[in-house]
Amino acid sequence: MSDKEKKIPLPKEFTEGQLMTQSETLQRNTRQRHLYIGLPKEITLQENRVALVPSSVSTLVAHGHRVVMETGAGEKSKFSDHDYSEAGAEIAYSPEVVYKADVIIKVAPPTLDEIEFMRPNQLLISPLQLPIINAEYIYRLKSKRVIALAMEYIKDDSGYFPIVRIMSEMAGISAMLTAGELLTNTSGGAGVLLGGISGVPSAKVVILGAGIVAEYATRTALGLGAEVRIFDDNIYKLKRIQNQVGRPLYTSALNPVYLERELISAEVVIGAMHSESGRTPIVVSEGMVEKMKDGAVIIDVSIDQGGCFATSRVTSLDRPTFIKHGVIHYCVPNLSSRIARTASIATSNILTPILQRAGDIQSIEKVLFGDYGLRHGVYTYKGCLTNEYLGRRFSIKSTDLDLLITSSL
Known part of the structure; x- marks a missing residue:
């Protein structure tokens, strides 16, 4: 058999572009977004709980996140400033320092005075206790253009409310x-x-x-x-x-x-x-x-x-x-505040994986866009009320969150 007969014919599309200039492709690593988390001391409703316990702070700090807490925030749950400091948290001696963080986590709704410390695009994670909030509370959060997320309305992948369940x-x-x-x-x-x-x-x-x-x-x-x-x-x-x-x-x-x-x-x-x-x-x-x-x-x-x-x-x-x-x-x-240490550990166990997942994605908008369960908890978003029930209750215009997030991506 001749050499010509041994050759296997190849289609033109596999050979005709070989001599043309090819574009170079480089691997592009997505930079992880480290969170800056603030834990203020609770001052309302005889609240004894704290949102993150030292073991959770240690986990978050080990993943590169920064945690700052107000002095004495964990004392009523029997966690000392020393415990938090050893876990890698920074101890602040005024609420103004804590509220400079990008993510504020509380186990009671912020007071009107605390809302004044906030700034646009800040993420607030706290309960939404309907009997104690009013229209002024909503207007203040809107004016600060805060992204407010209610703990008790967060859903997990199964459609359940993990914070509500454990509490x-x-x-x-x-x-x-x-x-x-x-x-x-x-x-x-x-x-x-x-x-x-x-x-x-x-x-x-x-x-x-x-x-x-x-x-x-x-x-x-x-x-x-x-x-x-x-x-x-x-x-x-x-x-x-x-x-x-x-x-x-x-x-x-x-x-x-x-x-x-x-x-x-x-x-x-x-x-x-x-x-x-x-x-x-x-x-x-x-x-x-x-x-x-x-x-x-x-x-x-x-x-x-x-x-x-x-x-x-x-x-x-x-x-x-x-x-x-x-x-x-x-x-x-806040019935569980009577057993503050147990309640704090339980809440912290649920919030820590959520915060770690948020740190793996570059923006909070992308986190919310990809997670319906978290999106379900948002009630104010950058100056807009997104909870239909609150809109009806306080006669405030509400806007669908899905439209707002899609337009900002």
């Missing part, structure tokens, strides 16, 4: 233990033991909602020997809570007739409703509360979203209760 676990346990204490004579209650003893019936507990708060409140109540009734309009949640608890429970849809009948004979009522975007619906009217026993206890865990009792109003840890129609009301929005 709900603590709130459910803490609510039942608090109710047991408030039922005693020394706290002004009816003098009833939450769990029954031989020959004496146990207390009746009514729980509104069948989410995480309800699950952990139910576990605690049953463990103490109480009788539990659970109400929710979501039948799937009622099935789920029975499966999670592992035993048959008295459950019902939110039928006013059945609900009123149980409230009249209840010693404890726990409000454990949660709204995904706005105010919690009121499911117990003032007339129903009037028919409850004297010395009965209402604990409205939903108060941070407005409360689900018509008689609820915000209280604080120094004066946590009030009596209306003979019923003791406990309506503290």
Whole structure:
């Protein structure tokens, strides 16, 4: 066979461009954006928690991020300035220094005075406690052109609310233990033991909602020997809570007739409703509360979203209760602040991966654009209100966040 016959014919497109000048391609590394994070000291609502604990600060600093905290910010959670300093945080002795950071993280909404320290394009991560904010709060954030993100509205990849979930676990346990204490004579209650003893019936507990708060409140109540009734309009949640608890429970849809009948004979009522975007619906009217026993206890865990009792109003840890129609009301929005160290570690565990992920991307706009869960928590963005419920409540124009982010990319 000749050499000519051995040659394999190649298409022209594979050979005709070989002698032409080729463009040189170089690898381009994306520069990581290190975050500058500020932790102010909480000054409102007897708040004892801190958003980041020393172990989380150590992780963030090891990834190249800068953390500055106000002196004493962790003291009420039993974390000293020395603990934070050893973890790599910078200790500041005035709030003005802390508010120079690009990302401000708080476990209570900023006061109007604190908002004055802020500047345009700064990212604020804090709860949005609906009962204590007003139109002026929204206008101040808008005027500062701050990107404000509500912790309790952040979603994870599964569509759940991780901050709400972990706080709900603590709130459910803490609510039942608090109710047991408030039922005693020394706290002004009816003098009833939450769990029954031989020959004496146990207390009746009514729980509104069948989410995480309800699950952990139910576990605690049953463990103490109480009788539990659970109400929710979501039948799937009622099935789920029975499966999670592992035993048959008295459950019902939110039928006013059945609900009123149980409230009249209840010693404890726990409000454990949660709204995904706005105010919690009121499911117990003032007339129903009037028919409850004297010395009965209402604990409205939903108060941070407005409360689900018509008689609820915000209280604080120094004066946590009030009596209306003979019923003791406990309506503290930061219930987990009573167990500040545990609550701080739990919050920090959720926020740290979010902050690390944000540091891997060059701009906060790109972080929000690629993460629907974080985007769901944003309520003001560079001078615009983006939460439709807040717009209706305060008669302020709201704008769709997706349009704003797309236009700024």
